Amino acid sequence: MTNQTNLRSRSGFGQELDRITLERARRGDMDACAAIYRRFGSACFNLALRILGERAAAEDVVQEVFLKMINTLSGFRGDAPFGVWLKRLTANATIDALRAGQRFADEDPEAFFASIASRAIDADARVDAWSLLMRLPPRARAVLVLHELEGYTHKELSELFGQSESYSKSILARALKRLGDPGQPVVTREGELATCASNL
Amino acid sequence: MREQPLNDEPLHPVLAKLPVFTADAELWPRILAEHAKRQPARFRYRWIAMASAAAVVAGAILMLPRNGTEPTPLDGQRESQALENEWRALAPAPSRPTADIARLYMIDAALQSAYDRGAHADELQPLWQQRNEALRGLILTARTDTVTRI
Numbered sequence: 001m002t003n004q005t006n007l008r009s010r011s012g013f014g015q016e017l018d019r020i021t022l023e024r025a026r027r028g029d030m031d032a033c034a035a036i037y038r039r040f041g042s043a044c045f046n047l048a049l050r051i052l053g054e055r056a057a058a059e060d061v062v063q064e065v066f067l068k069m070i071n072t073l074s075g076f077r078g079d080a081p082f083g084v085w086l087k088r089l090t091a092n093a094t095i096d097a098l099r100a101g102q103r104f105a106d107e108d109p110e111a112f113f114a115s116i117a118s119r120a121i122d123a124d125a126r127v128d129a130w131s132l133l134m135r136l137p138p139r140a141r142a143v144l145v146l147h148e149l150e151g152y153t154h155k156e157l158s159e160l161f162g163q164s165e166s167y168s169k170s171i172l173a174r175a176l177k178r179l180g181d182p183g184q185p186v187v188t189r190e191g192e193l194a195t196c197a198s199n200l
Numbered sequence: 201m202r203e204q205p206l207n208d209e210p211l212h213p214v215l216a217k218l219p220v221f222t223a224d225a226e227l228w229p230r231i232l233a234e235h236a237k238r239q240p241a242r243f244r245y246r247w248i249a250m251a252s253a254a255a256v257v258a259g260a261i262l263m264l265p266r267n268g269t270e271p272t273p274l275d276g277q278r279e280s281q282a283l284e285n286e287w288r289a290l291a292p293a294p295s296r297p298t299a300d301i302a303r304l305y306m307i308d309a310a311l312q313s314a315y316d317r318g319a320h321a322d323e324l325q326p327l328w329q330q331r332n333e334a335l336r337g338l339i340l341t342a343r344t345d346t347v348t349r350i
Contacts, residue, residue, distance in 0.1 A: 027316070028312075028313065028315050028316060029316075029317070030232065030306075030309040030312075030313050031310065031311060031313065034228060037228050037231070037345075040222065041223060041227070041228070042222065042223065045221065045222075045223040045227075046220055046221060049221055050218065055221070055224075058223075059223055059227055062223060062227060062231075063227070063230065063231050063234060066231050067231060067234060067235055067238070070235055128217075129214045129215070129217035129218050130218060130219055130221070132214050133214065133215075133218065144215070148211060148212065148215055149211075149215060172324060176212055179212055179214040180214065180217070
């Protein structure tokens with residue numbers, strides 16, 4: 001069963017990496033790099049997938065992230081935990097993929113939220129969580145996922161997107177509202193109906 | 201960036217219900233293959249240079265009388281070079297690495313890592329054997345493809 005605590009920990013970037021594996025990977029030991037992939041690959045993949053919404057694109061991001069990790073790990077000084085460093089690589093690569101795919105080009109979250117303001121979600125709609133997330137425009141998904149699931153601050157988001165902090169706050173507030181009332185029924189991917197409020 | 205716990209506010213239930221997906225099992229071999237492909241040639245085959253240097257030393261040892269017939273890393277390396285030449289003569293360069301080629305790259309990476317660490321012959325010899333088995337598989341595939349095309 002998914003719950004808040006599980007989801008936060010299962011995002012996976014908060015896991016510890018032992019110093020021996022890290023040192024071996026720094027020296028170019030590919031077995032150690034494989035061990036890092038086994039530990040953090042899923043976290044990278046799901047972060048990219050939740051924002052990009054396409055499996056192939058998310059796998060391309062994971063590939064780029066780990067290639068970069070292999071090539072730059074020798075310069076990792078350990079000022080921040082390894083998972084935080086890898087999360088930053090993944091988030092940056094994902095946003096780059098969004099930009100490269102022109103997914104931002106035709107997207108104006110302001111206009112999107114304005115256009116749907118008058119269209120309330122059907123209170124009886126049994127929409128699963130993934131579909132609800134995918135209904136948001138890519139930039140809104142990115143703000144939502146990075147802030148709510150990965151712990152980015154609005155200051156960091158403003159730097160990432162080249163926008164003001166109030167911009168990401170506005171996008172986040174409306175994206176959360178668009179996801180629905182926390183008391184509204186939500187269906188899991190497996191079709192399980194859960195009352196949101198009961199999981200809080 | 202904040203560390204976990206992220207904040208004290210409850211997570212939106214929709215986000216709490218998000219599924220966790222698994223990446224393609226072939227993704228890591230693909231990453232390794234791409235890593236090997238992007239390496240400059242001089243770096244990619246650094247382990248071959250290291251193996252060759254080791255071969256000079258090993259050659260001197262081989263000149264000495266041998267009591268046993270155990271294969272050495274040098275034997276494996278020689279056979280590997282012959283097999284690789286045979287495979288490259290048979291198979292055109294693929295546009296995207298196949299799973300078999302990805303496996304070969306993984307073994308190459310393991311060999312490079314082993315030579316970097318100054319690994320002992322006991323560790324090197326099985327890796328050369330694995331490489332030769334992988335090359336034999338590639339040769340067989342290339343021959344089959346050639347017959348099919350004819």
